[in-house]
Amino acid sequence: MKKNVIPKEGVYYIYSIYQQILPELLVRDLTKLFYDIEMPLIPCLYRMEKRGIKIDIQFFKQLTKELEKEIFSLQKEIYQLSGIVFNLNSPKQLAEVLFDRLKLPIPKGKERSTASEVLIELLPYSPIIEKILRYRELNKVLTTYLKPFPEMCDENQRLHTYFDQTKTSTGRLASLSPNLQNIPVRGELGQKIRKGFISEEGYLLISADYSQIELRILAHITEDENLIDVFLQDKDIHTTTAAKIFKVKEEEVKEDMRRFAKMVNYGLIYGMSDYGLAESLRLKKEEAKEFMENYLNSFPKVKEWREEVIRKAKEEGYTKTLFGRPRYFPALLSPNKTLYEQAKRQAINAPIQGSAADIIKKAMVEVDRKLIENRFNIGLILTIHDELLFEIEKERIEEAKEIIKETMENIYPLKVPLKVNIGIGKNWQEAHS
DNA sequence: CTCCCCTCGC
DNA sequence: CTGCGAGGGGAGA
Ligand SMILES: [Mg+2]
Ligand SMILES: [Mg+2]
Secondary structure, eight states: OOTTOSOGGGGGGHHHHHHHHHHHHHHTTOHHIIIIIIHHHHHHHHHHHHHOEEEOHHHHHHHHHHHHHHHHHHHHHHHHHHTSOOOTTOHHHHHIIIIIISOOOOOTTOOSOOOHHHHHHHGGGOTHHHHHHHHHHHHHHIIIIITHHHHHOOTTSEEOOEEESSSOSSSOOEEESSOOSOOOOSHHHHHHHHTTEEOOTTEEEEEEEESSHHHHHHHHHHOOHHHHHHHHTTOOHHHHHHHHHHTOOGGGOOHHHHHHHHHHHHHHHTTOOHHHHHHHHTOOHHHHHHHHHHHHHHSHHHHHHHHHHHHHHHHHSEEEOTTOOEEEOGGGGOSOHHHHHHHHHHHHHHHHHHHHHHHHHHHHHHHHHHHHHTTOSSEEEEEOSSEEEEEEEGGGHHHHHHHHHHHHHHSSOOSSOOOEEEEEESBHHHHOO
């Protein structure tokens, strides 16, 4: 709920809007979604925004100081190595330095670009590249997180985001001003930044993260026996998938095989084709095709479902999530092949991503209600798509943990269990399990 | 102001 | 030719 969005005069129209949307809700069978999920979510989100999350301002400022020192010397070294002073933040100028002035090659299969993916390929050609990559990493965290956040805090060193309930096409929430759904987590620097998000004195943070919620939803929707089996036995989905793709025993699955399977699993959720898979993994077409076939034979209903969801979306014009949330796809009638193919991928993804959003929203309403009912002092403070973050008084941590886990895992029973991993700590890094 | 490039998260 | 977002900053209007 962003500040000042409702003008005084606007309130006048709410009843007339209600009169218009009620019949619309009824004919589209959306009353449950509206009254059981989205409406109760509004006060819940408002409380989360009001509670905010505490950051260690001194820690942010100290880290800023250290990284600014490093970034300044990086900048100097980059200008030295390139023999020219230019604006490092300008991809256009940087491309001119790298590809025209220093005559570095454009990797085959890639466009002329300074994206990190391209720069990594250029690492062997010049010592300037690693410095640019590090500069980018530091500049990103400094300008997006470390420098702005201390300025945005309230008098209690707490940051308050806004959750936008209407922004996304799938039903997810969006977080803005600041966005607290894209706080760095990967790598040493990400872990360090997360240590700056802390609990109040006498409190701890609890992170509750749905394990593989989208793949569990895929298992539920497709009713694929093998996929369901993996989750009923609580096996590692990526390891199991790797074993099936490569036709080896699960004990023989190596780390890179598991990583590959993970990409395949997510690729399927995102509507990826075998061509796209081959491309992203730089595989020979035949290999990718064989792995893809092994996958589809292992989880046959996934392929059937992907075709069925597209067929239905063409016929009816929309897809639906578990809770009946529609997403419309006019582009499925487009003569433009690019738009058409894109719409097909979106139509595969929307029911999965959107159903995950349905489930976590329902869990939020329910957990928030229970924690308030039981007189917890702070409670739910953030949602990051499949994770809920809570701030709870130390003495009642175990009590809260039980309520949270039990509520989230049983909020909407599927044909496979929903599993929630809980972590506890005095900062987000410790709590994020 | 908008568009684009780039990079952070799930 | 893998989905959904936010946001910093450059470039050009
Ligand atoms: Mg998770
Ligand atoms: Mg997560």
